[in-house]
Amino acid sequence: MKVSHVSEADHDIVTAAVAAAEKHTNGEIVTVIAGQSNDYDDVALVWASVIAFIAMSVVALFPEFYRNLYDQITGGWGHEITANEWLGTVIAIGVLKWIGVWLILLWRPLRLALTPRAIKAGRVRARAIDLFKVGTEAKTMGRTGILLYLSLREHRADIVADEAIAAKVAPEVWGDAMAALIEQVRAGRPGEGMAEAVKQMGVVLAEHFPRGSENPNELPDRLIEL
Known part of the structure; x- marks a missing residue:
């Protein structure tokens, strides 16, 4: 119709x-x-990528803050995070941020407003x-x-x-x-x-x-x- x-x-x-x-x-x-x-699909992809990059950069620039946060969550009982695990964590945060922003921007009015x-x-x-x-x-x-x-x-x-x-x-x-x-x-x-x-x-x-x-x-x- x-x-x-x-x-x-x-x-x-x-x-x-x-x-x-x-x-x-x-x-x-x-x-x-x-x-x-x-539809401005490419704009949504750019926003998702920018936010994911910023999130990963923040974690990489302030590792001690996030290590302390990890210790608080685990009550100090967590094992020492290795370099590879830390890298994987940073990438995982970036991926989750990208997916989250992309899902939010499926709402077209917001996508249009951010264009x-x-x-x-x-x-x-x-x-x-x-x-x-x-x-x-x-x-x-x-x-x-x-x-x-x-x-x-x-x-x-x-x-x-x-x-x-x-x-x-x-x-x-x-x-x-x-x-x-x-x-x-x-x-x-x-x-x-x-x-x-x-x-x-x-x-x-x-x-x-x-x-x-x-x-x-x-x-x-x-x-x-x-």
Whole structure:
């Protein structure tokens, strides 16, 4: 069963915004919304490895503390730990720490929270480009397709434009549209945010690619959910 990230009302708002924007331009706007762009499994592995390394380093740097702790636990009746046993203990602690952290980070919200913002932004951008290549790039006669992509859990969005648009419109021009979108998403109104971004994108597209006498609707207006 497919999980819906937004309401039917949000779908209607975004679809209507795309249709309205495209009345004034030959540009073709595609809107896509996803719950999350990446699982960040590699981030969990890095965190687990870093914590395990730190734990092993601490034990290795302060051996007397842990030897005294061992004596307290055994009441002084334990045998003298050999160098090999001590090495094995350090490795065992590292392995247990690694497994423990990895199990904790199976909880995706925590894994996402511990992922640096730059990594999240890069993964969202990469996903947007992949989707653009599959569904938007070179799908219009004038190479005037443009993708608006929103990834909800990362609170990140991106715009990827086809060749003709990219040649005339610098990426920073879409800054206002992105700001309006993210502001609404943080307020819990993703549909309204995407609609406002589409409206502002339409203004820019109408300036550089005004509607011609023949303007077939080459790409879907509906909001696509992943």
